[in-house]
Amino acid sequence: MQADATTLGSVGEVAALARVFPRLPTSTATLVGPGDDAAVLAAPDGRFVATTDMMIHGPDFRLAWSTPFDLGWKAAATNLSDVAAMGATPTALVVALAVPAGIELEFLDRFADGLRAACEELAPGCGVVGGDLSVSDTLTVAVTAFGDLGGRAPVLRSGARPGDTVAVSGQLGFAAAGLRLLFEQAVDESGAPDAALAAAAAEREPERIGAQLRPRPPVLDGVLAAVAGATAMLDVSDGLALDASRIAAASDVAIDLSRGAVGSPEALTGGEDHALLATFPASAPLPGGFRRIGTVADGSGVLVDGHPYDDRGGWDPFEGWNGAAG
Template sequence: MADERTLGEAGELEALARILPLLPSGEAIVGPGDDAAVVPAPDGRFVVTTDTMLEGADFRLGWSTWHDLGWKAVATNLIDVAAMGARPTSLVVALAVPPSTRVADLEALAQGLADGVAAMAPGCGVVGGDLGTAPHAVIAVTAFGDLEGRDAVLRSGARPGDEVWVVGRLGHAGAGLARLFADAVDEDGEADADAAARLREADPRIDAQLAPVSPVAAGARLARLGATAMLDVSDGLALDAARIARASGVRITLDAAAVASAAEGAPLEAALHAGEDHALLLAVPRGTAMPAELGGHAVRRIGAVEAGDPSVQLSGSPLPPRGWDPYRRDR
């Protein structure tokens, strides 16, 4: 049964006692409750990535449920582990919320973490965390992975002659966010929860923004297939492809029709320049036998790697590396 007390009423210890049993324990040697956790690193290395979600800048509680926040924290962090070609093993969650937050809201967030892990990375554990207070909610996740003896797949390994592929859809998260800003705000520009809930039933792109399913399990599979460079498309295809081009010292040529196909009905502008899709963008040697889908995510060839000045071309025209920059965003 949900705990209707606020954190201020329940205190840290009782809140933790409600939350911890909801979280998957994974393979931790020492789990939550001590100064630190101890996690296996079977091949003598571990992969680590960190990301913070902030109320206001990254989410609005009028649009996202607490369950969404836990789920999205899993989807956005574990895909960075996957983009190195690693299998996610564990994560830690640092959370700061107003003391007026209900314990039931934290239970929902913990259930979102658990459900996200079960859907995208079964076996992964939540091995530690931190609870604090803040005027607006902050969720900082650090995630870990196992390379299973392989080299990490970096952004710098693409070679002329490679093919460029994408796993997952492009533009849906950005299109969903644009829809929320257009149709789920009140006269003052504040989030309108009722309008968001109605939109969500009508338009699956809202879920792509609020509770995305990222192709986490595909990462290690693509590494085994021979991926030479890989990242997740978090800031838009144009900017993220430019990152591979620059790191690898190559020209990337994308096919507009193939990109439109990967957009699956979302506007091309959103596929190219909006963020948060968390599809995997990768290069593989020409002729690699690629599956048609991986874990329910479509696998598509969208371009090629050529020798040349580091740059990205879209069907013959230069594609500017315009995308998400947290410091230049005008909202």
């Protein structure tokens, strides 16, 4: 127990939640919000979309590099992107947060602010309808996001057809470049993450480091893609080539990417882009921010300019950065 009433351990879960809830974004789908055993949400479509993702201190983020606002933002944004990738409009989130007991209540405020800002900017109308606050030695965020299909069929990974256009909305390779820059420029002489060095690096490279710490997935383009007739779609989170191979496998086709359209090698293999990769009928005008990067072909796997591409790269959390706190 802390004597200091500014920490979670000193005020307890109930008081901490009472402080944080007013800061959270509200959902227009709420029928019963926080404060009962469960939330009740409108699903006028008769269906709903649900996805969950966990972020863990160490493997997924470092507190020396990510502010509490960044964490709230990223936890919301990455889940909103998965909803968007189904062609759905995000409606609500539930958020489970586990933090060390000695954490400052200020941390919770800023985390809530990040959740709210991400919802307001990326998916207006989406809000937090419930949650859970726990104590853990390892700071952990688990978000479950919901979406509404608005009467449309969900856009799966399995519908791409030979001849379709392959298109992407959002940045490729920026988040991976940002992470590389942090490892190169924001660690001290012992290799430990350093907050001041991270801030200086972010000044020099705001776009790339911003893409890593506060990704801006093109959430609203998910619905635009569905309306435009997208035949397949996914959230590019493990690198374009690896994720393209998932559409190829699920659809039993080949995905032929144009190296010139894709850009840098990092754009092919970098992780955590949270771009939307979709396939469209060749005749469909590309909606929103989508740009053409290739073609669906007969065959299997991923090609680049017609040649099989084997260096799939991508992000496996079990082979990535891990361990040291910071």
